[in-house]
Ligand SMILES: O=C(O)CCC(=O)C(=O)O
């Protein structure tokens with residue numbers, strides 16, 4: 096019985112992964128166009144057989160002292176893009192903006208897309224990976240599914256040189272995806288957004 100359930104779950108996840116890949120590929124094209132770049136500049140790093148998709152299921156139980164315990168410690172995602180799903184509107188996900196934690200507005204039945212560090216590097220800082228965390232809640236339990244989409248590990252990603260980011264940021268250099276990931280996991284968790292400095296000139 097358990098085997099049947101596990102098999103069914105695997106089929107559902109596989110279906111979701113395949114659909115998610117289509118959505119994310121379209122988004123990578125749309126994001127490149129929005130930055131007035133050639134449509135495929137980001138998508139070209141991915142390939143259907145070797146790109147990495149990792150799925151993490153997060154469970155946050157109700158917490159008697161949300162003031163004392165976080166659900167997920169602050170971080171950026173080491174992905175290119177992350178597709179997030181939650182099962183009901185429960186809040187909990189927050190991003191740091193102007194030094195304040197803001198709860199991400201998330202409507203029911205909506206998927207949320209998060210820019211990861213690799214896309215920040217590829218876009219030379221024009222797309223930013225947000226510093227985010229999950230807070231616990233008193234009487235609320237929460238599930239989320241995070242799907243991380245990455246080019247194959249041996250891919251060398253290169254920041255798009257033009258146009259120069261408006262906020263004067265940028266200054267990224269070429270990195271190999273697996274080198275970046277190794278660095279990211281070696282130094283995580285960090286107190287602030289730090290791993291991405293590895294990809295700065
Ligand atoms: O649970 C969430 O909404 C976010 C999860 C997340 O940030 C992650 O798994 O990296």
Ligand SMILES: [Fe+2]
Pocket residue numbers: 170171172227
């Ligand atoms: Fe995350």
